[in-house]
Amino acid sequence: MERPMIRRTFIRFLFWALILYTAVSATAVLGVQFGLIPVPPRKIAAADNQAAQKGLEAHFSERAFAEQFVREYFFWTKGKESSRAERLSPFLHNNMDVQAGLDFKQADWESYARYVAAWDIKERPDRSGVIDVTVFAETILTKVGNAKMQKRVDRYMVVSIKKVGNSYLVADTPYLVAPPVPSSRQLPEGQDEKEQGEAVNEEIRSQVETFMKSFWKVYTTGEPQEIAYFQKNSTPTAGLKDILQFMDLKNLSVRKQGDVYAVTCDVQLKDLSSGAEMAYHYTFDLVREGDRWYVVRMGQGEI
Structure with missing residues (x-):
């Protein structure tokens, strides 16, 4: 009879000890979380x-x-x-x-x-x-x-x-x-634009050229809602209306990378304030859905 009593007492002691430990731990965590218990700052991070x-x-x-x-x-x-x-x-x-x-x-x-x-x-x-x-x-x-x-x-x-x-x-x-000068006129490896993907046929290239010219005409004259028509996400975006005028598109290159068409081109624009003309280099990612083309990414960051 004595041994079962001792065993039951020991088990009861362990049970209440576990309950007490859980209660103390939970209280400490809540105290730290709510600032009731001060914690030394992390000296190394500080x-x-x-x-x-x-x-x-x-x-x-x-x-x-x-x-x-x-x-x-x-x-x-x-x-x-x-x-x-x-x-x-x-x-x-x-x-x-x-x-x-x-x-x-x-x-x-x-x-x-x-x-x-x-x-x-x-x-x-x-x-x-x-x-x-x-x-x-x-x-x-x-x-x-x-x-x-x-x-x-x-x-x-x-x-x-x-x-x-x-x-x-x-x-x-x-x-x-002396003024600092680059050691070479060539960009370091990995910085140049490299042609990746497969070349497209003349029909696709012609479609892209037509689309890009239409895009630039609207991008320099249209409202944000009109520009959104050309974007895959259909988000209204402010263009260059009353700032620059689209003049010409040159040096167009189109390569297919999976479902995306990587496009590079030089765009001739005129400053409406001064009449000066400037050539900017752009990169685009386009996708085609049926007979529609959309802009996914524009290299200069406007979209």
Whole structure:
């Protein structure tokens, strides 16, 4: 009799222990979910996010500082050296030349920067903390003594900067560099348009050409509901009405890829505001249902 009693007591104990564990676990989950029980933050994730944020902020500030300096650097008026030195002073450390290495006393042209933009930002590998910022500057030069004689000169300048407190200082004399150029006029492998799929016969090509010309006429003159008639999803889409006029369609290529017809073409358009003509390259995906053609995708992104 004693052993069955002990066994029943043990089973009862396990049962109530399981009930208690379930209740405590559920309460803890609800407490965390509703904020009743504080949970330590995920320090690693937070640290990563903070580091990424600081990196972005650093690039923004580095770029802004370098662009502001370059704008002031390329702004000079003959005979006003002291004014330029005063404007450059907040950017330069104490041992730098007050004109940042530029002597324009004998210059035949005066200058200002119409547009500046950072092109590249690189931290020096020597752990000096110096950052080289390459800045593009579109400058306008005005002939001294003849304000009507002007010319545009584009320049690329490397500005070496270093963090000091909450801002930066120019760490070394800025210098001009050659404009960056691509190593080749050929796009890297995988970027070129490659003909894929099978060629179509002349009848299909003629149908596509007729459809594309009709599409472009409506796309440049029609309302969104009219353009929707040409789209597979029938979604009203704003076109180029009152902006461009369709002139011609050239270099049409059509290849069949499964049920889709991949189309590339050059479209001659006229700017209605100026009368200037421009040629744009487009890619389309078309589908045919019966004797109807529809646009599925338009390469320039309007559809």
